[in-house]
Amino acid sequence: DQQVKQNSPSLSVQEGRISILNCDYTNSMFDYFLWYKKYPAEGPTFLISISSIKDKNEDGRFTVFLNKSAKHLSLHIVPSQPGDSAVYFCAASATGTGTASKLTFGTGTRLQVTL
Amino acid sequence: DADVTQTPRNRITKTGKRIMLECSQTKGHDRMYWYRQDPGLGLRLIYYSFDVKDINKGEISDGYSVSRQAQAKFSLSLESAIPNQTALYFCATSDLRDRETQYFGPGTRLLVL
Secondary structure, eight states, X not given: OOSEEOOXXXXXXXXXXXXXXXXXXXXXXXXXXXXXXXXXXXXXXXXXXXXXXXXXXXXXXXXXXXXXXXXXXXXXXXXXXXXXXXXXXXXXEOTTSTTTTOOEEOOOEEEEEEO | OOSEEEEOSEEEEOTTOOEEEEEEEXXXXXXXXXXXXXXXXXXXXXXXXXXXXXXXXXXTOTTEEEEEEETTEEEEEESSOOGGGOEEEEEEEXXXXXXXXXXXXXXXXXXXX
């Protein structure tokens, strides 16, 4: 049972345009969400996070939006740059439970930013 | 220098062999994790440890064991490797004060023949 879903395995966007990566979750206990970026031959690196008490968090070119009623979050990258080409993983945590600090990951979306 | 290191980076072994993957960190974090990544399945948690005396099973612990030798070291063992354990393995750490943000090592690519 995939509790965190990234339904788009890949996405191609032109340089300078907006990239929108989507993530859906099914577990209503999840209250903290993170995005990680992964380059080939490297480990995932933390990008941005959001708590369920917020609906938006912004860090430079990266913004994460959370829609709790729809159990949906999205990562917006504006403007997209070639260096953003990587695999992006969505992750979720249920901080108020005994499983705090355990992350459940989605399957990833490969973003390619073209010139 | 990398904060989270994993050795070896690549390993080929045969079915039935015992193999150990090692993870070291210089971040001073108390929490450490082992994940495996398979194509189309994302990262799945194998084991995690909140301190030296604490070991917990994750989502897919069967066929694996771990040892937390010190706060900075967390090793993963495959007692008798099988081909479906071929995967990319990641170690990660987090700090109690920001426990959800995990920092990953570069990964170990394991092939079991």
